[in-house]
Amino acid sequence: MDRIAPRDPAPDHDxxxxxxxxxxxxxxxxxxxxxxxxxxxxVGQEELKLxxxxxxxxxxxxxxxxxxxxxxxxxxAIRALAALLPKMKAIEGCRYHCxxxxxxxxxxxxxxxxxxxxxxxPVPVVDLPLGATEDRVVGALDLERALSQGVKAxxxxxxxxxxxxxxxxxxxxxxxxxLVDLLxxxxxxxxxxxxxxxxxxxxxARFVLVGSGNxxxxxxxxxxxxxxxxxxxxxxxxxxxxxIEVVKRRDAFERDPAAFTAAWAxxxxxxxxxxxxxxxxxxxxxxxxxxxxxxAKLCIALGTDGLRGELTLIRAARALAALxxxxxxxxxxxxxxxVPALRHRLxxxxxxxxxxxxxxxxxxxxxxxx
Amino acid sequence: MNAPAPATLPRGAxxxxxxAPEQDSALAAALFAIAPAALGGVRLRAxxxxxxxxxxxxxxxxxxxxxxRRVPPTLPDERLLGGLDLAAxxxxxxxxxxxxxxxxxxxxxxxxxMAERLPPGTAARIAAALDRGEVQGPAGVEPARVGIVAxxxxxxxxxxxxxxxxxxxxxxxxxxxxxxAPDAARIAAARARLPEVTIPEAVIxxxxxxxxxxxxxxxxxxxxALQAARAAAALDARDAVTDADAMLAARxxxxxRATRLPAPPEDEQQDQPPPPEEPPPExxxxxxxxxxxxxxxxxxxxKAAIPRGLLAALAAGxxxxxxxxTGKAGAERQAAQRGRPIGARPGALGGGxxxxxxxxxxxxxxxxxxxxxxxxxxxxxxxDFRIRRFKHHAETTTIFAVDASGSAALARLAEAKGAVELLxxxxxxxxxxxxxxxxxxxxxxxxxxxxHSLVRAKRSLAAxxxxxxxxxxxxxxxxxxxxxxERRAGRTPLLVLLTDGRANIGxxxxxxxxxxxxxxxxxxxxxxxxxxxxxxxDTSPRPSPFAQALAREAAARYxxxxxxxxxxxxxxxxxxxxx
Numbered sequence: 001m002d003r004i005a006p007r008d009p010a011p012d013h014d015x016x017x018x019x020x021x022x023x024x025x026x027x028x029x030x031x032x033x034x035x036x037x038x039x040x041x042x043v044g045q046e047e048l049k050l051x052x053x054x055x056x057x058x059x060x061x062x063x064x065x066x067x068x069x070x071x072x073x074x075x076x077a078i079r080a081l082a083a084l085l086p087k088m089k090a091i092e093g094c095r096y097h098c099x100x101x102x103x104x105x106x107x108x109x110x111x112x113x114x115x116x117x118x119x120x121x122p123v124p125v126v127d128l129p130l131g132a133t134e135d136r137v138v139g140a141l142d143l144e145r146a147l148s149q150g151v152k153a154x155x156x157x158x159x160x161x162x163x164x165x166x167x168x169x170x171x172x173x174x175x176x177x178x179l180v181d182l183l184x185x186x187x188x189x190x191x192x193x194x195x196x197x198x199x200x201x202x203x204x205a206r207f208v209l210v211g212s213g214n215x216x217x218x219x220x221x222x223x224x225x226x227x228x229x230x231x232x233x234x235x236x237x238x239x240x241x242x243x244i245e246v247v248k249r250r251d252a253f254e255r256d257p258a259a260f261t262a263a264w265a266x267x268x269x270x271x272x273x274x275x276x277x278x279x280x281x282x283x284x285x286x287x288x289x290x291x292x293x294x295x296a297k298l299c300i301a302l303g304t305d306g307l308r309g310e311l312t313l314i315r316a317a318r319a320l321a322a323l324x325x326x327x328x329x330x331x332x333x334x335x336x337x338x339v340p341a342l343r344h345r346l347x348x349x350x351x352x353x354x355x356x357x358x359x360x361x362x363x364x365x366x367x368x369x370x
Numbered sequence: 371m372n373a374p375a376p377a378t379l380p381r382g383a384x385x386x387x388x389x390a391p392e393q394d395s396a397l398a399a400a401l402f403a404i405a406p407a408a409l410g411g412v413r414l415r416a417x418x419x420x421x422x423x424x425x426x427x428x429x430x431x432x433x434x435x436x437x438x439r440r441v442p443p444t445l446p447d448e449r450l451l452g453g454l455d456l457a458a459x460x461x462x463x464x465x466x467x468x469x470x471x472x473x474x475x476x477x478x479x480x481x482x483x484m485a486e487r488l489p490p491g492t493a494a495r496i497a498a499a500l501d502r503g504e505v506q507g508p509a510g511v512e513p514a515r516v517g518i519v520a521x522x523x524x525x526x527x528x529x530x531x532x533x534x535x536x537x538x539x540x541x542x543x544x545x546x547x548x549x550x551a552p553d554a555a556r557i558a559a560a561r562a563r564l565p566e567v568t569i570p571e572a573v574i575x576x577x578x579x580x581x582x583x584x585x586x587x588x589x590x591x592x593x594x595a596l597q598a599a600r601a602a603a604a605l606d607a608r609d610a611v612t613d614a615d616a617m618l619a620a621r622x623x624x625x626x627r628a629t630r631l632p633a634p635p636e637d638e639q640q641d642q643p644p645p646p647e648e649p650p651p652e653x654x655x656x657x658x659x660x661x662x663x664x665x666x667x668x669x670x671x672x673k674a675a676i677p678r679g680l681l682a683a684l685a686a687g688x689x690x691x692x693x694x695x696t697g698k699a700g701a702e703r704q705a706a707q708r709g710r711p712i713g714a715r716p717g718a719l720g721g722g723x724x725x726x727x728x729x730x731x732x733x734x735x736x737x738x739x740x741x742x743x744x745x746x747x748x749x750x751x752x753x754d755f756r757i758r759r760f761k762h763h764a765e766t767t768t769i770f771a772v773d774a775s776g777s778a779a780l781a782r783l784a785e786a787k788g789a790v791e792l793l794x795x796x797x798x799x800x801x802x803x804x805x806x807x808x809x810x811x812x813x814x815x816x817x818x819x820x821x822h823s824l825v826r827a828k829r830s831l832a833a834x835x836x837x838x839x840x841x842x843x844x845x846x847x848x849x850x851x852x853x854x855x856e857r858r859a860g861r862t863p864l865l866v867l868l869t870d871g872r873a874n875i876g877x878x879x880x881x882x883x884x885x886x887x888x889x890x891x892x893x894x895x896x897x898x899x900x901x902x903x904x905x906x907x908d909t910s911p912r913p914s915p916f917a918q919a920l921a922r923e924a925a926a927r928y929x930x931x932x933x934x935x936x937x938x939x940x941x942x943x944x945x946x947x948x949x
Contacts, residue, residue: 244578
């Protein structure tokens, strides 16, 4: 534990027997102080953008892994997506910014929920710094209150801050394995369970996990790879016009963020509408049995372990269909998401140079024709 | 938006008159002082000494009143981003936050000493602060618009983490003391003018094209070059960026990042189609000629500034090893001498033990009501002390030194390659690093600096050609150097030498078997003296007596490459590495 995170105003979710110490403080941790580059203005990187949109429509997909070169705007894309999402309603003072309509997940324990005040806040994006300690990630004993009042209270960590938002890990491949394990566990279950130092608490932690890294600097263990929902390969554009466009837009944005954002506002609104409509439509998007069969066939042909491959494939295809406004999944959707959904799940020989991408593409061509 | 017609300038004239390094060094300092945060910073690669101090002093003169902080590379996060103030916390009995160095230096320059030792985690946090211009401190988001001066004292291919270097506009290699630097008033005037400076489209295009032609992959580079060009225009009290500014930016920002030589200039291949780095012409109409010429000029300027050594290396086709070395250094030097913190345990202070403050306070907290109040607010007893524990990195780096000479190639180079591949799979299981040194002709060559990436190892092995003499001594020496370097970084080196033992090129590159053999034996003795583990795999058709003698001198395990399979070899490496 290295740092004391900013504390939130209401002392909720305390251990039984703790004394309340209301200390109104300004909440300063999630509000971005700088304008964010518009999502629609990002040049190229179509695969990454699509994967992020799918994850935003269907968070159950289990996170996105973006592997590739430096300086390609991975972090920009994630921040931009979060800013694109409409502000969310949250219970005032709730440390996990629970949805007032759903009620606090810790109903009964949460004192903030009783006040019934609702605030709106931007969708949080939390950075997980390399070298973060477990304490800081999952939360720990609130030291200040333990010292000043001798009570045991829980101090939420980064996972609590990321609830209902995004958790971004740069250089996920350099993160210690046990932390990645823990993050993936929480991301999959949507709940953070803390059992330490006499604290026993579980709180909601539903977030979209986005990891990035450069494979040349170290590989991720296969067990961990498999647990990311989608994986995308990010490359720097090699053609000159694209590169010029990237530099121009970045320069225009840095010179006058407000004007640049305004110029893209219409496009942003369109993407936002598409995203929200897709969320609405998701539950009603049908998955025909024939497509389930196709997905299963594809996974068998590729020899992916377990059923996670099929599940992710179907979920991603459904989210894509919802984004496209289709009523049900078709072959086209399956084909588009198959590579990001499956390429990191293939059993591989460490020395086999044929990348997952080519193997999945080959299998697709065999099954569905070129 | 047309650029001023460069037709008046003879092509390449600007580039040919390469400015004196004193001027470039002064210009880099001046441009950086105009907009430290926008330009990211300067990598100052030089040994400590009066020249480096003079450069820093001149930078300081240009930034009167701005905070200028110097920090060591091993800065804990509490100090970098903000954290607990130890003294105040104990006195007050509650955690007292303290601002971090980055927030404290807002609007100024942070000088990182010995940046080549910067742990990748710290570099990542500095990089994030550079990207966002703010840090997430203990008391919320604080502005941190800083520029970084990375003092790089690295030897050979030691370098600061790539994540940081990518964000620093300038790189100065052994800069001389700046000559006729502008004064602080002029810098301040330029800073005020900066937001007004406009950039013609042609300059943006020329800088992007130049970056691509020089093989600079990161898109940050052309953008940083643009910022440098803008600062240069402001320094000259102009409202628009000119071609000269663009050429200056290409020289200072893009040239040091070059990873390949641009295609030869047009005049040498007039009857051929335009070189690929040119944008697809024709479709763009009247601006086309200007733009093309400006690109050439900018490219020429950058090319002229590429260090001579790099040119030679690029021309010799050693590109892969070179870029890998500079690009990957960050991740590779991650094992700090002290290892990774792995929590705390109860223990006594002293003997270099570090107090884990928070854990100590946490241990004391539940007892506060029971303990009599002392003078301070917190009663901490000896039994509450928690000290930090560090895990020592016992990582192994397996260095393969492969004899790729003609005799070895004739014999069993393919089999040796197969054996190395088997061993690589084994290294993957143990999460070892691997490095590849090959020797043939007259010298040894580092094909692959230590890496975790097995795919790269396999690729460079597959691309290894055979032929030429056997400079065995040079091969041993190169592997030895690399092993020492790894050991300094806190890892355990293990050498695997694959050779047929027919040394015929001496250490100095001269042919002659007796001298070559004597040199090899001497190199082997040095290995033994340094205590570096060696496994010698004899690839000659029949076990070679000289290889056996060499193994004895180096106190190495000797193994004749088994016929026909290479399974026995794999077992041998396992044993040599201690299972």
